[in-house]
Amino acid sequence: MLLKEMEEEAQTTRKMLGRIPEDKYDWQPHAKSMTVGRLATHVAELPGWVKMTLTTDELDFAKGDYKPLVISNNKELLDYFEKCYAEGHSRLAEATEEELLLKWTLRDGDQVYSVRTKAEVIRMSFCQIVHHRAQLGVFLRLLDVPIPGSYGPSADETKFN
Secondary structure, eight states, X not given: OHHHHHHHHHHHHHXXXXXXXGGGTTOOSSTTSOOHHHHHHHHHHTTHHHHHXXXXXXXXXXXXXXXXXXXXXXXXXXXXXXXXXXXXXXXXXXXXXXXXXXXXXXXXXXXXXXXXXXXHHHHHHXXXXXXXXXXXXXXXXXXXXXXXXXXXXXXXXXXXX
């Protein structure tokens, strides 16, 4: 079930990432918002969190191991997404039920944000993809970029693709 969901969300994510205007990577709708480029890169990297979840026991932001890439064009962005997706999908295809039930921790030093099973963390990463992809859709709408349909047509696409 997780593989099917990952595959289906990847189709929509590809469409959304492909719509980003290359001259708007530094644009942000508010000073507290990420730039379009940073948000899009985060969406692109999230499928790779599946592999990270299955090959580690935690992510500790205090250790400084998490270093987001800086990407400034659509080819790099889509290539990065495909790399992260392929690695995550491949590792998930090999996962056992026992492995998915092991605990995984998200923390920042002594502050623990969550302890969940690896299966729950993978589902959370899928939810993060959808959440941040929708956020990216709002950014694109503000830039007057047509939004692709996700689970059906969008206001810009009146038929199913």
